[in-house]
């Protein structure tokens with residue numbers, strides 16, 4: 162069953178510090194925090210429009226929800242809670258920082274219909290967290306995750322790849338540590354360096370260098386596969402194409418269909434592994450019928466990749482084959 166969100170952005174409120182990569186106004190596309198009147202109007206419209214309410218959550222995204230002014234947070238929750246329940250939406254999703262979670266906060270969230278909590282994890286390496294001014298440690302993520310799961314909320318963890326002082330090894334280690342925390346969902350954000358951020362300054366000074374785009378696609382393909390193989394749903398891979406991101410981009414890994422690139426790469430890597438060492442020049446692979454275009458890659462780039470090496474690859478569909486698997490026939 163497909164789940165959807167009604168997203169309400171609460172930009173850059175309640176943050177005790179400024180993370181190196183963060184320019185929340187750009188990421189959320191919103192400049193001002195919504196009042197309860199605005200939230201009620203948005204949810205009222207959504208209530209009239211959306212038929213499948215049981216598979217729809219109200220989502221407060223953008224800032225650190227549990228760190229915003231308490232009265233404001235409660236007013237947003239109370240307003241949203243009016244639309245949750247028997248004939249309403251399935252629940253409320255929020256995102257916050259790991260060091261802004263404790264039992265008292267979770268009791269409050271439980272009272273007002275919150276069902277899912279996403280934690281901005283970014284990295285599980287303390288040196289990377291510190292270099293990017295996150296203001297929390299990996300231990301904070303572990304503690305918050307444990308508490309959230311004990312309370313029975315759905316747990317989501319968000320990681321960022323390619324941060325200052327990170328590398329592919331540290332990003333993979335982060336993914337492995339995240340898998341051990343058993344989240345229900347994960348979001349993978351390859352870093353985007355936005356104007357007016359600390360990262361942009363480091364980048365412009367030449368202190369912070371980015372690995373090639375193609376390497377990042379490979380890394381995120383491996384992460385996607387690692388999470389999904391562990392039974393963890395990856396609900397986002399790549400930054401959302403909201404207003405202004407492209408205008409504000411200084412450097413980084415923004416692509417409007419980043420996940421498609423990664424999924425295509427998973428197939429290419431799988432086929433490449435099979436082809437490696439073979440003297441044959443013609444290969445046929447079977448893939449799930451729903452994944453044919455992913456296996457071909459964007460604009461047939463996987464097929465062209467092999468063609469450049471003098472190798473002909475053709476694909477046939479087979480309903481019985483699982484996602485991300487290519488079987489040589």
Ligand code: SF4
Nearest residue numbers: 176178179180183224
């Ligand atoms: S905690 Fe989140 S919203 Fe706050 S500065 Fe960091 S990334 Fe931005």
